[in-house]
Amino acid sequence: MSTKTSKAKHIRDKWRSKSWYNVVAPSFFGNIDLGAVPAETADRLIGRVVEATLYDITGDFSHHYLKMFFQISAMDGKTAKTLFKGHEYSRDFLRSLVRRRTTKVDGLFNLTTKDGFKLRIAVSALTLSRIKTSQEKFIRNIMIRIIKEKASALTMDQFVQEMVLGKIASDIYNESKQIAPLRHVGIRKSKLVVAPANASELVLADGMSNVEEVEPDADEIAESVDLEADEDAGIEAEQVEEEIEDEE
Numbered sequence: 001m002s003t004k005t006s007k008a009k010h011i012r013d014k015w016r017s018k019s020w021y022n023v024v025a026p027s028f029f030g031n032i033d034l035g036a037v038p039a040e041t042a043d044r045l046i047g048r049v050v051e052a053t054l055y056d057i058t059g060d061f062s063h064h065y066l067k068m069f070f071q072i073s074a075m076d077g078k079t080a081k082t083l084f085k086g087h088e089y090s091r092d093f094l095r096s097l098v099r100r101r102t103t104k105v106d107g108l109f110n111l112t113t114k115d116g117f118k119l120r121i122a123v124s125a126l127t128l129s130r131i132k133t134s135q136e137k138f139i140r141n142i143m144i145r146i147i148k149e150k151a152s153a154l155t156m157d158q159f160v161q162e163m164v165l166g167k168i169a170s171d172i173y174n175e176s177k178q179i180a181p182l183r184h185v186g187i188r189k190s191k192l193v194v195a196p197a198n199a200s201e202l203v204l205a206d207g208m209s210n211v212e213e214v215e216p217d218a219d220e221i222a223e224s225v226d227l228e229a230d231e232d233a234g235i236e237a238e239q240v241e242e243e244i245e246d247e248e
Contacts, residue, residue, distance in 0.1 A: 023050050023080045025057055025070060028157035032057050034070065034082070042075040049085055054164055065093035066164060071192075084160050086191040097184050103127045105136045107143040110193070117156040118194040121147070121163070121187050123172065128181040139176045146171050163187050 018038040025032040034052050039045045050070050054063035067090055070082035098104065105125040112118050123143050150159060150168055162168050166186070173185040 019078075021045060021075070021078050021080050023070070023072065023082060025052075026082055026084055026157070028161055029057050037080070042078075042080075045072045045075065045080050048072045050082065054087075065090045068164070083195065084156070084192060086189070087164055088189040089186070094188060097124075097126050099126070099183075101130055102183070103129075103131045103136065103180075105139045107140050109144065109147055111147060111151040113151050113154060113156045113159050115155045116196040117192065119156075119159075120191045120193050122189040123147070123169075123186070124188045125172065125176055125185045126183045128183050131180045135180050138179045142175045142179075143172055146175070160190075163190060 015038070018040050019042075020036045020038050021042065022036050023034040025034055034050055034056070037045065037048070037050070048071070050072065052068050052070070054066040054068055055061055057063075057068070066087060068087050069085040071085040072080045073083040074081040103126075105127070107123040108120070109123070110118065110120050125139055125143075146168065150162065150171075154162065159168075164187075169186045173182055176182055176185065
């Protein structure tokens with residue numbers, strides 16, 4: 001009995017050795033406080049990804065559906081500075097956009113911003129009714145052209161702001177609606193692929209672009225099919241995912 005008691009006394013409380021650090025959004029989002037995270041040492045926070053919503057940053061409830069991801073890239077005392085890592089629509093919001101007897105035009109693009117950041121973004125345009133394949137092609141070409149123009153002219157900070165606040169999607173919508181009636185256009189997902197070597201220095205201190213259309217991988221295909229599964233009678237998302245895996 002005494003042996004068990006002595007062992008219990010020597011149990012170390014790991015939380016007591018940890019300190020709390022404040023995480024802030026990038027400067028182009030106003031260094032908004034994203035909350036506090038614990039760590040034994042500051043260097044252990046480098047590389048950790050923090051999730052928030054755009055509503056947490058802007059205070060606008062209409063932005064609650066947009067999930068934002070920030071990666072801690074530098075420490076300034078007790079403050080953790082972050083780099084934009086990516087964003088995506090919430091699952092429920094994306095499902096609410098899908099309708100029967102309509103067309104969803106998807107575009108997946110790799111791009112390089114003016115200051116050398118490489119991103120992969122997924123753009124979706126949803127129509128009011130079914131459209132022809134030729135119309136889908138025209139809309140996708142508009143996506144490529146506008147994204148290329150934006151990426152070549154804007155830095156990472158500027159591009160991310162226009163992307164998450166809907167400016168780029170609005171430009172695509174205004175041109176594409178001449179091809180077919182549209183219900184929604186948005187950049188539903190983005191991911192930072194490569195950051196310049198001096199990205200951490202840019203965070204602390206606060207040319208030409210290449211845009212390439214890429215084919216979605218199996219996970220992205222399965223995700224797209226899963227979103228439409230509820231609308232297409234007789235199709236189960238799990239079955240489609242199994243077929244994709246079998247083909248691979």
